[in-house]
Amino acid sequence: MSEVDALDIVQSAIWTILVAAGPAVAAAMLIGILIALFQALTQVQEVTLTFIPKILAVLGVAALTGSFMGGQILAFTEQVYGRISTGF
Template identity: 75%
Template structure:
């Protein structure tokens, strides 16, 4: 394994993480912005108000995109196992 192979594995790992976690993080961000806007408009400054909607949104998004996330992780795992089997 040389430097190019190591960089390729790291690049693919980071890309897989971004693809797998992206939908859940985006949902949490959008819900957080929406709740912050509601809090700013109504002047309700309850710190715990943001947690429950974010958790629900992340769970719903994970339920809807779970197969996509799993397929991305599975493809990366198969690629790594293939590299290990072939000796990189």
């Protein structure tokens, strides 16, 4: 395996992680911005107000997009195993 092959696998792995985790991270960011705006407007500084909605949003998005995430990870795994079986 050459350096180019290793870098290609690492690049594919990073891209797979970004694509698979993207929906959950985007939901957490959106909820976080909305809660921060709510807290700034109302001056309510409750600690649990920031964590519980984010956790519920991430769990909900993960439940809805779980098959998409699994498909991305499966495609990456098949790509890596295919490269191993052909000797890169």
